[in-house]
Amino acid sequence: MKSITSTPNSYKQTQMVAPSxxxxxxxxxxxxxxxxxxxxxxxxxxxxxxxxxEAFKR
Known part of the structure; x- marks a missing residue:
């Protein structure tokens, strides 16, 4: 059974993107x-x- 308190994968990805x-x-x-x-x-x-x-010269 999955724990209710586990964080979703999308949340982990946004945490990794934020520092950059x-x-x-x-x-x-x-x-x-x-x-x-x-x-x-x-x-x-x-x-x-x-x-x-250049486009107008053609």
Whole structure:
């Protein structure tokens, strides 16, 4: 017979995911994290602009 107090598997999985999410939030709040995300966003925008211009040249 299964114990009533046992925790479901989904609860264990969410517990394992939470620490990495907390670390990414902490990193995003640091100055290095802010610079990293800003540079990443600029590169993403530049790449998107390049792809759009190439599409119009065809």
């Amino acid at each position: 999410a907390a670390w990414s939030e902490l990193f995003a709040a640091t100055p290095m994290g802010i610079v990293y995300h800003a540079v990443r966003e600029l590169l993403r925008q530049r790449n998107h602009k390049r792809l759009v211009l």
